[in-house]
Amino acid sequence: MRPVELMIQAFGPYAERETIDFTQLVGRSMFVVSGRTGAGKTTIFDAMTFALYGRASGSLRNASDFRSQYAQPELKTEVDFSFTIRGDRYRIVRQPQQPHPKNKTPIPHEAILYEWEDGWKPLATKVNEVQERIESILQLSYEQFSQILLLPQNQFRQLLDSNSNEKQQILQSIFKTEAYRTFQEKWGERYSAYRKQVEWAVERTRLKLLELEDEAIEEVSTQSIEEIQRWLDEREEYLMTTCDTAKTQKQLYATALEEAREALEKAKSLVTLFKEREETDRALVIFLNGESIRNETRELLTNLEVAANIRPVFGRLQELEQLVRRLTMEEQTSSTKLEHLQSSQSKLMEQQSTIETDKEEVISRKERLRIVDEMMPRIKERATLVTLRDRLMNRAKELAMFSKEVRLQELQERERRLVDSIKSEPSERAVDAERHVDRLVQLASLETKARELSKQLDECERTGKDVQRQYVTQQEVVTTFTQQEQLLLARQLSETLVDGEPCPVCGSRHHDIPQHEETVTNIAERDAAVARLDDLSTRLIEARADYRSLHQQLEAVRQELDQASKDIQFNGDVTEELNKWRTRAELLQREERMHQENERTLRQLSAEIRQLEQERRQQFEERERVVSELEMTQQSLYALGQSEETTFDALQRERADLEHCISMLMKQVEAYDLEFETVKKALWKEEERLSLIREQLTEASKQYDAQQTIWVNQLEASHLTRERYESYANQIDKRTMIREQLQREEEEGVRLRHHKQMIEEKLKNQERPDLHEMEMKVKEVAECSEQASKQLITAQDALSRHRHVISEWNTLREQTAQEERKLETIKLIADTGKGINPQKMTFETYVQTAFFDQILHAANIHLDQMTSGQFRLERKVETAKGNAKSGLELLVFDAYTGQSRRVQNLSGGEGFKASLSLALGLAEVVQQLSGGISLETMLIDEGFGTLDAESLDQAIELLMSLQATGRLVGVISHVQELKDRVDARIEVKKSRSGSSIQLIVE
Secondary structure (H helix, E strand, O other): OEEEEEEEEEEOOEEEEEEEEHHHOOOOOEEEEEEOOOOOHHHHHHHHHHHHHOOOOOOOOOHHHOEOOOOOOOOOOEEEEEEEEOOEEEEEEEEOOEOOOOOOOOEOOEEEEEEEOOOEEEEEOOHHHHHHHHHHHHOOOHHHHHHHOEEOOOOOOHHHHOOHHHHHHHHHHHHOOHHHHHHHHHHHHHHHHHHHHHHHHHHHHHHHHHOOOOOOHHHHOOOOHHHHHHHHHHHHHHHHHHHHHHHHHHHHHHHHHHHHHHHHHHHHHHHHHHHHHHHHHHHHHHHHHOHHHHHHHHHHHHHHHHHHHHHHHHHHHHHHHHHHHHHHHHHHHHHHHHHHHHHHHHHHHHOHHHHHHHHHHHHHHHHHHHHHHHHHHHHHHHHHHHHHHHHHHHHHHHHOOOOOHHHHHHHHHHHHHHHHHOOOOOOOHHHHHHHHHHHHHHHHHHHHHHHHHHHHHHHHHHHHHHHHHHHHHHHHHHHHHHHHHHHHHHHHHHHHOOOOOOOOOOOOOOOOOOOOOOOOOOHHHHHHHHHHHHHHHHHHHHHHHHHHHHHHHHHHHHHHHHHHHHHHOOOOOHHHHHHHHHHHHHHHHHHHHHHHHHHHHHHHHHHHHHHHHHHHHHHHHHHHHHHHHHHHHHHHHHHHOOOOOOOHHHHHHHHHHHHHHHHHHHHHHHHHHHHHHHHHHHHHHHHHHHHHHHHHHHHHHHHHHHHHHHHHHHHHHHOOOHHHHHHHHOOHHHHHHHHHHHHHHHHHHHHHHHHHHHHHHHOOOOOOOOHHHHHHHHHHHHHHHHHHHHHHHHHHHHHHHHHHHHHHHHHHHHHHHHHHHHHHHHHHHHHHHHOOOOOOOOHHHHHHHHHHHHHHHHHHHHHHHHOOOOEEEEEOOOOOOOOOOOOOOEEEEEOOOOEEEEHHHOOHHHHHHHHHHHHHHHHHHHHHHOOOOOOOEEEEEOOHHHOOHHHHHHHHHHHHHHHHHOOEEEEEOOOHHHHHHOOEEEEEEOOOOOOEEEEEEO
8 A cells, every 4th residue: 555645634733624745755765754742743644544444543542533623613524545556546535523513413424435447436435335445455454554554653562562363363364364264164164074974873883783673682782793793693594594494385385276276277177168068059049040031131142133233224324314304404594595695785786876976075075185285384384473473472471570579588588587596506515415314324224134133033043942842852752763663673582582492692591571562663764753853953053053143243233333323423213313304305405406407497598599599580581582582473474474364273174074084985985895795705605505505415315215225125134123123222232241241150050060069079978167166275275375475575584684784784884984084084184273283373373474484584684784683583482371372472582692582571662673673574575475465655653762873773774775665664753863864754833723734855
């Protein structure tokens, strides 16, 4: 950050506006601020710090006390500070809370931040937003700014004497080491999460073993791995023996069932043959009863064959009969049409004389039309000149007077009145009222946000309590499932024990079987209950995290609300106050709009007046032109002289009538000619058509008579009448189907007789079996076989379940062992990163020590120069006591004594040298690393008075050597030697009416 210009107004001891233009320090990197005690030297640094952070440079001054007692009441206290950083230029205007010159309501604290982009453009307009943007731009908080860039009066040892925590925050902000802190925190979170995962893996491994349905498994699961493995082997051997026994029993029943089913199938086949014989007998009876019907069908087929032979003759006869009938109808229609056409031709011949008269009338009217066309141009020219003369005379009368003269005078009068009314400027109070309304709106918004967060916090608390209750209830459900599963396993084992035989678990031959209630454990329900418990645990953790987050947000909003209330000095009803100020702002805005509206109206009136004056001039010029044109028209009419009395309009009407009459007559003649020709052609065509039809009708009649004779002869030869033929005609095409149906029926009779003979041979000496008795026997054997199969499946499922659970248990056991080893590694990394190590140093601090060692190396170069090699700053490497963080504390090595001691033991002058060296070293390292922080300026308030002559020379030489680096150093000092050696000075002069500033560059 490098200052460009500082303007202070009514600030501290400065009654008026004072400006310091730092651009005049061209080529100079050091300036001294000098003046009498109390003149306001430190106030210059206060103004810079106040502009940036809203606070004074030292801890003994308050920003609310910056109002100058020398200033006039109407002059606002304000600081305007512009600076550059990394090539960008910024400007901040800030005013502290101060009394209002006209009422008791104080003017609130305000700040506006600008950025230069072809002009000043606002970046932030609210105090909180400005604070955030400044810290983001400078990458320094107020405290870090006061320790690094500014060495305030009596506080220059802050950075030197700060503890590890304070230095850690400074280095974190400068070198962006939050990523390393986040890295170490993530390893801690990873360890916590992974530890829960491992704990659940151990429990999951134990629960997997409990899935074995054995009452002894609960006790066995707590024993050693070797004992568990031995018990599992014995249990597997027992289950294998049970499977072998069940398999043998199943095979015996399967053989018996197969034999019973074979006997049943043979009996069913025999019963089927008995049924087929009965059905065949019934079918033969039906076949014999239908013999008479088949004889009638044979006779019908004979008659149909005869009818089929004479059907073509009858078909030809029908075709000729239809042809004669159709030609007769066409002859009648054509004769009627021919008579109608002959009548039409006679009527047209009667109209021929009238058409000849119309043709002569057309020739006469065309001649009159030619004469009218020759007369029209002369009549038209005179009519045009007369019309033009009349129009010009009327136009000359209209232009004799300006119609808008009265309007022009009214506008000129209104213009004079508006000029008088807008001489006074509108009030600037509207701007102040709008600012106050914005601050009240912000305050109301904060109150609304606080209420919403409070409601969300209450809702989150209720949700958390509800999840907590569900979690406790679900824990009880999971515990109940575990107990039920243990009881179920114990009961299953007790059912397999026999007195006198050894127990497969403990080997005892005496079995004390405990009494217990009947329980049923569903594995799926148990797994669902455990999953539900895990889900509730996660929801409970999330609810607690949400509650903490909302509580922090609410506290932050409340603090912001308190600060906003203090800024505007108001604690009443915000809504009422906001409405009042909005009303006041609206009134002031209406006054402003009225003023602007008057100015806009004045501009419009002036433009309209100029327009009317221009129209008046144009009207005068046009009147002169019209008079000249009227004179020329009169001369043309005189030269043309008198013409026919007929007007042009009358000729136009006559011409239109002639054209219409000619058109109508021509249409009538053309229509007559067309109709006459059409009738003539139609009459000739119809005569030809009638002659052709009559010839065809004569030929068709002859053919019909001949075919009728042939048909009668065919009927007589076939011994049929026409009525019997027509009754057979519809069935002629079906004779093939009838013949095939008759053949199928005869073949079916043969098949039935043959089939009955075969069945009789198969049933010879056979009795009908009892199927019901045999089916009952098969069912009984099948039930026994099914029971044996179920026993085998149960035994196999138990063995498969045993092996599956053991396989998963071994896999989980290996995975758990791997996860436990990985957990140890994660814990070691997390503990080391958090500072649980011999050095008590976190990972972030370890990285910061590397940067801090570079800073100390650069600082010791300057300290060696100012102390002639006596002192050297060192980082304390010993571990702090207790839980205190270490790694960034400072010691000073004294070459005269050969020992190190705490920096707090340095004298005032020695401490100033060490602080100055440390600040310079920090600035150099930051610039070398090209981080986001720009340390181009250093401001030192006093401190040189504690140095002796030799030390003062060394300090001055050191500061003068910084010119080569381009860093700007500002010093407040009373030391005359320092003022004499620096050629750029800011002189602060004190007077009874306040102080003033003068920049002197020699």
